[in-house]
Amino acid sequence: MRLADLPFPFESAPGPAAVGFAEVTADQWQATAGRLRSAGATLVALWAADRRDLHDGFEIRAAYALEDGLACLRLPLPAEAPDYPDLGRHFPAAGRMQRAAFDLTGVAPLDPADGRPWLRHGAWPAGAHPLRRDVVARSVWPAVADDYTFVSVSGDGVHEIPVGPVHAGTIEPGHFRFSVVGERVLRLEARLGYKHKGIEKRFESMSLDEGVALAGRVSGDSTVAFAWAYAMAVEQLSGATIPPRAAALRAMLLERERVANHLGDLGALGNDAGFAFGLAQFSRLKEDWLRLNARFWGHRYLMDRIVPGGLTDDLDDAHLPVLARQVHDLADEVVRLRRIYDDHAGLQDRLRGCGVVSNDLAQRLGLTGLAARASGMAVDLRVGRAVPPYDGLDVRCATRSEGDVAARAAVRFEEVAESLRLIGLLAETLPDGPTRVAVPSARQGACGIGRVEGWRGEVLVFVEAGADERIRRCHPHDPSWQNWPLLEHAILGNIVPDFPLINKSFNLSYSGVDL
Amino acid sequence: MQHILRQIARTGIVTEAYPEADESLRATTERLQREVLAAFDGALVIRHVDAGSCNGCELEIHAANNPYHNLEGLGIRFAASPRHADLLLVTGPVSRHMEEALKRTYDAMPAPKLVVAIGDCGCTGGVFGESYASRGRVSNVIPVDVAVPGCPPTPVAIMQGILTAIARAR
Numbered sequence: 001m002r003l004a005d006l007p008f009p010f011e012s013a014p015g016p017a018a019v020g021f022a023e024v025t026a027d028q029w030q031a032t033a034g035r036l037r038s039a040g041a042t043l044v045a046l047w048a049a050d051r052r053d054l055h056d057g058f059e060i061r062a063a064y065a066l067e068d069g070l071a072c073l074r075l076p077l078p079a080e081a082p083d084y085p086d087l088g089r090h091f092p093a094a095g096r097m098q099r100a101a102f103d104l105t106g107v108a109p110l111d112p113a114d115g116r117p118w119l120r121h122g123a124w125p126a127g128a129h130p131l132r133r134d135v136v137a138r139s140v141w142p143a144v145a146d147d148y149t150f151v152s153v154s155g156d157g158v159h160e161i162p163v164g165p166v167h168a169g170t171i172e173p174g175h176f177r178f179s180v181v182g183e184r185v186l187r188l189e190a191r192l193g194y195k196h197k198g199i200e201k202r203f204e205s206m207s208l209d210e211g212v213a214l215a216g217r218v219s220g221d222s223t224v225a226f227a228w229a230y231a232m233a234v235e236q237l238s239g240a241t242i243p244p245r246a247a248a249l250r251a252m253l254l255e256r257e258r259v260a261n262h263l264g265d266l267g268a269l270g271n272d273a274g275f276a277f278g279l280a281q282f283s284r285l286k287e288d289w290l291r292l293n294a295r296f297w298g299h300r301y302l303m304d305r306i307v308p309g310g311l312t313d314d315l316d317d318a319h320l321p322v323l324a325r326q327v328h329d330l331a332d333e334v335v336r337l338r339r340i341y342d343d344h345a346g347l348q349d350r351l352r353g354c355g356v357v358s359n360d361l362a363q364r365l366g367l368t369g370l371a372a373r374a375s376g377m378a379v380d381l382r383v384g385r386a387v388p389p390y391d392g393l394d395v396r397c398a399t400r401s402e403g404d405v406a407a408r409a410a411v412r413f414e415e416v417a418e419s420l421r422l423i424g425l426l427a428e429t430l431p432d433g434p435t436r437v438a439v440p441s442a443r444q445g446a447c448g449i450g451r452v453e454g455w456r457g458e459v460l461v462f463v464e465a466g467a468d469e470r471i472r473r474c475h476p477h478d479p480s481w482q483n484w485p486l487l488e489h490a491i492l493g494n495i496v497p498d499f500p501l502i503n504k505s506f507n508l509s510y511s512g513v514d515l
Numbered sequence: 516m517q518h519i520l521r522q523i524a525r526t527g528i529v530t531e532a533y534p535e536a537d538e539s540l541r542a543t544t545e546r547l548q549r550e551v552l553a554a555f556d557g558a559l560v561i562r563h564v565d566a567g568s569c570n571g572c573e574l575e576i577h578a579a580n581n582p583y584h585n586l587e588g589l590g591i592r593f594a595a596s597p598r599h600a601d602l603l604l605v606t607g608p609v610s611r612h613m614e615e616a617l618k619r620t621y622d623a624m625p626a627p628k629l630v631v632a633i634g635d636c637g638c639t640g641g642v643f644g645e646s647y648a649s650r651g652r653v654s655n656v657i658p659v660d661v662a663v664p665g666c667p668p669t670p671v672a673i674m675q676g677i678l679t680a681i682a683r684a685r
Contacts, residue, residue, distance in 0.1 A: 123611035123648050130647045137646050143611070165616050168595035170563045170576050173613055194612045195567045198648035214642050220571025220667070264577070277519055283581035284529055290578070301571060303666065340518045511569050514610075 001039035002068045006032060010071065015236040016387040018069025019449045029075045030085035033062075041066050042366055042379075043091040044451075045460050045477035046098060048107035050132045051076075058082035058107050062094075063449065063460060063477075068385065072449060072462070082107045089113070093366040093482045100515075104131035104200065119193045119514065122146035130201055137201045153179035153187050161496065165194045172510035176499075183495040188488045195514035203474035208234050208442060208463070209308060211471050215461060216303050218476045219512030224250075224257040225454030226476055227306040229461040232387070232450025234308040237465055238442040244431040246310035247388040252426045253302050255419040258455040259330075260289050260301075262412040262419075265507050269409050270341065272501040273350035281337055285330060292326055310436030320427045327420045327427075334420075338413050351406035355490040355502030358403055365489070368482040369457015371506055374411045375403035381453035393422055405505040415455075442469060456480060456509065478512030530585040543674045548589045550681045555601060559591045559681065562600035562624065566617045566656075567649065568607030571667040572634040576604065579670035586674065597623040602680060604673075605657075608636040608643045609650040621657045629680045631661045633673060638662040660684070 003010050003020045008028060010020030024032065036043075044063045051059055057079040064071045075084055086109035087094035098109045099118035106129040117126070124130055124141040152160070158181055165173035173194045179187040199218060203211055215230035216223040228250050235242060242250075263286040270278020290300040296319050297305055305311055341347060357367060362375035372379050382395040398414035400407035442465035450461045457479030466472030487506050491499055551559045565573060579586045580593075594600050597620045609617055621630070632653035635641040640651030653659050660683060663676035 121612045122615075135647070140647055165613065166564055166620055170565075170573050170593060172565050172568070172570055172573065173616065194616070195565075195607070195610050196612055196648050197567050197608055197610045197643045198646040199643070201646060201648075202643060217569040217571070217642055217666075220569035221574060223569075223571070264574070277523070280582050281522065281526065283577070284526065284583065287578060287581050287583045300669065301574065301667070303571070336518075336522060340522060343518065509570065511567075 001036065001041055001066050003066055003071055006035075006071065013236045013448060014239050015232070015241065017232060017236065017449070017451055018385065019072060019236065020069060021072045021074065021447060023074045023076065026075060026085055029062075029073065032073065033085075033087050033090040036064050036066070037090040042368070043087065043093055044070065044458060045462070045475065045481070046087065046094055046101060047462065047475040047477075048101040048105040049464075049473045050105055052079050053133045058105065060084050060101065060107050061462070062087060063462070065458075070449060070451060077107060083110050084108075086110055086112045091366060092364070092485065096485070097481055103129070105129050106132065116148065119196050121148070121193055121196075123196070130198065137198065137205055148191060150177045150189050150191070151187070155181070157181050158186065174510050178496060178499075180496060183497070185491050185494055185496060185499070188491045188499075190484055190488060192484070192510055193514050195511050197514070199515040200475060203471045206471050208238075208465060208469050208471055211463070211474060212307050213304060215474070215476055216306075218515070219478055219509040220301065220303075221261055222257065222454045222456065222459060222478070222509065222512065223301055223303045224253045224306065225452045225459040226461065227304075228254060229450035229452040229459045230463065230474075230476070231306050231308045232452065233448035233461045233463040234442070235439065235448070236450065237446040237448030237463060238308075238440050240309055240437060240439040242310050243433050243435065243437060244388065245433045246435045248426050248430050249311055249315055249435060250306055251389050251393075252423055253297070253305060254452065254454070255423050255426070256289070256293060257302060259416055259419045259423075260286055260293075261455040262416045263289065265504065266337075266341075266409060266412055266416075268504050269351070269405070269501065270347065272504050273347050275344065275347050278337070278341065278347075285333055288326075289330070292322075296323070307436070309439040310434070312436075314435045315430075317430070320430065323427045324424055327424045331417060331420045334413065334416055341409070348406065350498075350501060351409060352402075352404060354405045354498055355494060355505060356402070356404045357486050357490050359401065361489060362403065362486065365486055366482050367486050369453075369479045370411055370415070370455065371408060371483050371486065372457070373397065373399045374407035376401040381451055381458055389426065393425060395422065405501055408505040445472075454479070456507070457483070476512075476515070478509050480508040480513050483508050484513065529582045530588060543671055543678060544589065547591070547674060547678045547681075550678060550685070551590045554681050554685050555590075557590045559602060559677075560594045560600050561591060561602045561604050561677070562594055562597045562620065563604040563606070564617055564620050566605055566607045566613045566653065567610030567643075568634065568636060572606035572637075575667045575670050575673060576606070576633070579673050581670075584670045584674065591677065597621075598625065600624050600628070602629040602631060602677065604631050604633055604677075605637055605653045606633045608640045608645075609653055609656045611648055611650060614650055614656055617656055627684070629684055630657060630659045631663060631676045631680050632659045633663050633676070634668055635664055635666045638664050641666065
């Protein structure tokens, strides 16, 4: 389905990312969701905003990915009764996003399947909504009791294993509630929100220029993806066009981020299956990779390099042959290690058939990104109608059909190879010219949306400009929103000791969704 | 098997190779080993708690354990239980939703105990600051011995922070 097939006019945003904005009625909101669902479109993100200070009540927005671009629908809601038709019945992924939107703004879906809080634990009471405009960011509510009800499973021999928020390793905090019989998992329920640190409220105290630093820290392992998506949104709302060299360099950074994370995960997957050799080898390669980042870009994880208008620094063309050589050498190393992984019977025994997400389930629940590609869904923003420079790179989408841990590892191997090819190609064809342009001043109320295929999947950032080049509203969306619920399915029928392996094969972000 | 052995032989021991002759790493490593040996009888155990970070600092803590930095080779090990730990490594501004879990982890550690706050957020609250959802710096919640700035701090800086905490405790 295309934007033009929808029965209301879209205002298309300027710039390379195909984004259309439309205002809808409650009936259209609901009917469109049904139509989009049956046409195979996906819900990318959902968020709400308080506009009572503009005498405009509240609003809820939903962003859908259509064949020819992104449709961002806005439903205005009255101040006295800000509720809207539930999207969860059409798009299960909407459930948690709606719960988070309610916790933060008080905007509620009608008759949702699950009305429990999501981001609100004990830091603010029921009835308070910190993202409302009349709440001061520094206001602190006294802690309230946190009485979350998990879905309980009963039956002969069923017991619960609570895990977290503090986990056994060096990883982010969250709570997992397993219901098991013996070693087999009957049900897993994740509870997140422990890292909620008020990111969206913080954005509202920043200027459009300052916001990029915070965007780059929504999820530190995806700093390039978020910074680029944020910059793309600001460039869109202010009508700036970045030079070709800036686009090419941003893509180079994004692919370097993808390679770094995939190398880390491939090592960790080996380790979680008892193959410490894999961790040693891949973390060595990752370290070499990060050191070159530090040498050429001044930061191991490439934070704060992308800004609205381009990049802070140019790349010295004298570095290009070094980059090309590193890419070539690493490709050889990864091929060698892949052969070892593939030939290792003990390792493959752990990876294959473990943590399966079928293609049917993936489609129904809206799996996205890398994990979706491992379940046979060919979704990748860099393929097809892509923003520069990807429109000219002919990116190959890595897919697998098995949907198990082995498939998610295989997709990573293939994506490392493809990213290395892309970096080599970008280095060879790097256009001359400036790497940064001045960004025209933004009109108050102008909105922009940036979308970037980060290493986990689609990262989306929505920005609305306020007065005086400030941020009025910014919503960063991590693909982990879509994928966390699928992890709960992937573990079913598997044994508890395989959970770390299955979890790692998704490697979802906590910070990116807790906000 | 032969491919694995060949790859191990080809790689060699990178821990001592220091490809870019990182003097600060060499100095840190040697002093760390000496101090751990003297103060902790050769084995220091760390418990890490992410109290609300962006996950950047965790990447660098992992990197401190890679073959180049090889923290474990110095007798420094990460434990799953705070009851086994000598030192608590805390990342992030402390989110209000993690405040209780952080305090409980700290309380569960046997005395004497050391706390190292990692990263700009751990030191000052960083870009997130203090708000309805964030308590900011780690020392707003539990006593901190050493704070390591950086966003994120490099593995060497993290190792130096651990070293400083041990040396001060002696």
